[in-house]
Amino acid sequence: MSRIREFQIKSESETVKLAAELAAELSPGDIVAMYGDLGTGKTTFCRAAIRALGVEEAVTSPTFTIVKEYEGRLPVYHFDVYRVHDEDDLFEIGYEERFFGEGVCFVEWADLIEGLLEDVEPNHLYRIRFEYAEEEEGRRIVIEYPGD
Ligand SMILES: Nc1ncnc2c1ncn2[C@@H]1O[C@H](COP(=O)(O)OP(=O)(O)O)[C@@H](O)[C@H]1O
């Protein structure tokens, strides 16, 4: 059973702090699969986590390129698979060497590639769900930590 924690976020800065805390525990081969509607904060969370991994260059949304790569204390791959039509598109961009390599991957819209995530070892897979909450900057973030 994997551990699940739920966070009631009140401001964007709380999202940033949570992302930095998560980044600190990531190790080679980890994949962070992210779920949630447009605007719930997936990219904001990724950007903060990638910064916390020691990347200093600008982190921009990979929506149009599917994946962007950075070098921090580990190689970092930031995927946004929103525009992927089927899983073959990911084979074409060589997702495997990133998913099963020595870096860490963040994947926005992970529900679109659920079939590929089945091949990831459960002890390397985080799932993070984002939802809007009442207040403007309010969010509910649910993190499912790796485990069997
Ligand atoms: N608590 C919060 N966490 C993350 N983003 C927030 C929060 N409150 C407001 N925002 C704003 O919501 C938007 C989230 O956009 P983005 O991170 O691109 O979402 P997604 O990648 O899920 O579409 C940004 O404009 C950000 O400034």
Ligand SMILES: [Mg+2]
């Ligand atoms: Mg996004």
